[in-house]
Structures are given as structure tokens and as C-alpha cells.
Amino acid sequence: MVADDFGTMLLRIEDIDRQRSKPEWEAAIYDDLRWLGLDWPRPVMRQTERMAAYDAALDQLWSDGLLYPCKCRRRDILAAASAPQEGAPLLGPDGVVYPGTCRNASRAGSRPEGVALRLDAGAIGDLAWRERDTPRRMNGATFRETIGDVVVARRDFGTSYHLSVVVDDAVQGIDLVTRGADLAEATPVHVALQRLLRLPTPNYHHHDLVRDGAGRRLAKRDDARAIASYRDAGWSADALQARLRESRIAP
Known part of the structure; x- marks a missing residue:
């Protein structure tokens, strides 16, 4: 519901992944929320209509020297991270922590199109945010070791979940992000992007998940x-x- 006492609930259609975004699934979201007694302001923000904003954010990060192109496939990353001398691969919010194979790729010229772009974790310093009003922190060394150089623009999307939600949260003035506990590990990535893009950091609340027997x-x-x-x-x-x-x- 939209309630002054509790703030305003905003509904956003995060449809940059076209294969996972179907009209019937979107219609089900509206029907289910209405049945539960929830309402939201119109029009609803749709991410596929905001590619220019994501491009502008990527241009800023690229011009600041914070991104590099990556041609690695999933199997390449897993093979490199699983090499005998590397030990067991570390897992971050996006799966296996990237081993830095393409980190020395050229960052000269204009931002390349049609390739994945990774955020150079070496630029990430100490981070701070609030979870359920409890202060949380992560130092830069921990970010680099356990999260690494995350993809902020996929070759097939031209953006990523991480980048898009950070840009959208800022433009919508979101001050409390409420989402499932399965996304808690992504929060340091979002806080890092907020700092690098000079955007405000909202509070976060990650609720428990509904599970089966x-x-x-x-x-x-x-x-x-x-x-x-x-x-x-x-x-x-x-x-x-x-x-x-x-x-x-x-x-």
C-alpha cells in the first residue's frame, strides 16, 4: 500500500533480461500485489526504457578509468579460478570470483560496445552502509578478495542488475531498499558503485526467504x-x- 506512516512503496519492472521478462509474468505481479492489498504510484519505472541513463553512468566510470573490457566466458573463468595453484575457487555474489584475467586490457579511447565491462576492484576503498539501522562495513581488501571485479555491463544487456538498480534507486530517491536475503551479498557492490558514481547510499533491509519443507x-x-x-x-x-x-x- 501507499501509506504516509510507512513511506511509499515503489514498483519497478526490472526487465533488462528479456529472456526472463514475459508479459504474462509482469501481469501476474500486478494481479498478485493488488490482491495482497498493495498499491503504488504510476507510471511504473521500466528499466528497458532507461538505457540512456545506464549508458551515462558507464561513460562516467569508463572516463574515470574504473572499467575494463572482458572477453572471458564462464567456462574460462571457472577454469582459471580452479587451476591447481589457485586452490578451491572463491564464490562471490555473481558466482566464482573473477581471477583478473583481462584486468590489463586497454582502457584507452571511448567505451567499447558489445563486450562485458568489469569494475576494477582495486579502486574500491572501505565501505559503510546500514542494514536494519545497524552499521555495516567492509574494507577494500575484503571486497577485492571476496567479491572482485564484478561485471557492470553484460555483453548481451549493455548494463547489469548491479548498475541499473543503483542508478534507478538514486533517481527515484529510494531511502530504504527492501529485498530478499539472497541479494544481501550484492549490497557491497551497490554501495561501491554509489560511491564511485557519487550517489547517495540508502538503508537496506534483507528479509527472510519463504522456503519449502x-x-x-x-x-x-x-x-x-x-x-x-x-x-x-x-x-x-x-x-x-x-x-x-x-x-x-x-x-
Whole structure:
């Protein structure tokens, strides 16, 4: 709901990944939220309509010497990170921490198109943000070791989740980001981008995930039950919310 006491809930359609963005899935978001009694200001921001803003942010980072092009594929990264002399590969918010294979690629000239662009973690200093009003910190050395040079522009998207949400949060004046605990590891990346782009850092709240009886989080790829299935089975919105408050296990 849009409520003065609790702030304003903003709905944003994050559709830069066209393969995972279908009209019927978007329609289900609207239907489910309305059924739960939520409302939001219109028009809804759509990321595919904001590519110029993401390009401008990438141009700024490139001109500051903070990005470099990367031609590595997933299998190349895994092979390099799994080499015997490297030991077991470290996992960060985007999977295996990048071993820096392309870090010495040329950064001269204008920003290249059609290639992945990585953020040089060597430029990341100490970070600070608030989680549920609790101060959190990460020093630059830890960022470089456990997160590394993340992709901020994919070759197929021209941007990334990390870059897009940081730019959008700033332009929408977001002061509290509420999202699932599965995205908590991405927060240092976003705080780093906010600092480098000279944008404000909001507060963060990462809520617990709804899981099945085996402890696995519910996700579309696992054919998890949609909210609509409870509605069709005769549940009321109040009953479903009460059930979720009673237990983190899906009803």
C-alpha cells in the first residue's frame, strides 16, 4: 500500500533480461500485489526504457578509468579460478570470483560496445552502509578478495542488475531498499558503485526467504507455487499473510 506512516512503496519492472521478462509474468505481479492489498504510484519505472541513463553512468566510470573490457566466458573463468595453484575457487555474489584475467586490457579511447565491462576492484576503498539501522562495513581488501571485479555491463544487456538498480534507486530517491536475503551479498557492490558514481547510499533491509519443507527457497525455476494458486484455491490475502507470519515454511 501507499501509506504516509510507512513511506511509499515503489514498483519497478526490472526487465533488462528479456529472456526472463514475459508479459504474462509482469501481469501476474500486478494481479498478485493488488490482491495482497498493495498499491503504488504510476507510471511504473521500466528499466528497458532507461538505457540512456545506464549508458551515462558507464561513460562516467569508463572516463574515470574504473572499467575494463572482458572477453572471458564462464567456462574460462571457472577454469582459471580452479587451476591447481589457485586452490578451491572463491564464490562471490555473481558466482566464482573473477581471477583478473583481462584486468590489463586497454582502457584507452571511448567505451567499447558489445563486450562485458568489469569494475576494477582495486579502486574500491572501505565501505559503510546500514542494514536494519545497524552499521555495516567492509574494507577494500575484503571486497577485492571476496567479491572482485564484478561485471557492470553484460555483453548481451549493455548494463547489469548491479548498475541499473543503483542508478534507478538514486533517481527515484529510494531511502530504504527492501529485498530478499539472497541479494544481501550484492549490497557491497551497490554501495561501491554509489560511491564511485557519487550517489547517495540508502538503508537496506534483507528479509527472510519463504522456503519449502526441505528448506529450499521457493523460486520460479523450481516451479514454486505462485500467489495466484492460493487465490484460486480459495485462500484470502489475510489468511495467506497470517500463515506466512506464523512460519517461514511455505503453506
